[in-house]
Amino acid sequence: MNISRKTLSAQELVFYRRVLAGNRLELTQVWFDVGVLEPYRTKETYKLFRSDTLGMLQGPRWRLDFGISKDETLVHLAMDALRDQLPESEWEHWLAHLHSPPVSQTYLISRLSSPGCLDDGEIRAWK
Numbered sequence: 001m002n003i004s005r006k007t008l009s010a011q012e013l014v015f016y017r018r019v020l021a022g023n024r025l026e027l028t029q030v031w032f033d034v035g036v037l038e039p040y041r042t043k044e045t046y047k048l049f050r051s052d053t054l055g056m057l058q059g060p061r062w063r064l065d066f067g068i069s070k071d072e073t074l075v076h077l078a079m080d081a082l083r084d085q086l087p088e089s090e091w092e093h094w095l096a097h098l099h100s101p102p103v104s105q106t107y108l109i110s111r112l113s114s115p116g117c118l119d120d121g122e123i124r125a126w127k
Contacts, residue, residue, distance in 0.1 A: 007093055015027065025079065025080075026080035027078055028078065028079045029067075029077065029078060029079070029096065030078075030079055031069075031074045031075070031076045031078045031098070031099040032078065032094060032097045033074065033077070033097045034068075034072060034073055034074060034075055035098035036094055037055075039077065039078055040057055042052055045059070046058065046060075052068075053067060053068050054066070054067060054068065055067070055068050055069075059090075061087075062085055062086065062087055064077065064081060064085045065085075066081075071074055074077060084093065106118055106120045
């Protein structure tokens with residue numbers, strides 16, 4: 001199986017080392033399809049600003065800062081910003097645009113449920 005892998009930049013490596021070593025989970029990034037911003041463009045109560053790689057969404061009583069991917073297809077922000085700066089009433093909209101790499105559904109279920117046995121096939125050596 002040939003899996004292509006993006007090499008992390010020096011900045012990304014330092015960033016993720018700090019997340020792990022310092023238990024800085026508030027730095028953990030989540031990504032969203034840029035379409036998440038569409039509804040805010042047409043409503044007068046919201047303001048949307050950007051530079052080349054940074055963005056800001058101003059709501060009636062809140063503000064959310066985010067990064068913009070190089071190809072402008074994704075925006076990203078820290079998990080704690082999503083939790084603390086975005087009103088809970090907006091969460092479902094953002095989660096509907098969440099961008100995630102392929103994951104093991106069984107692993108996620110195991111993390112969400114109490115410890116137990118999950119039948120996921122025969123245990124074998126990974127060759």
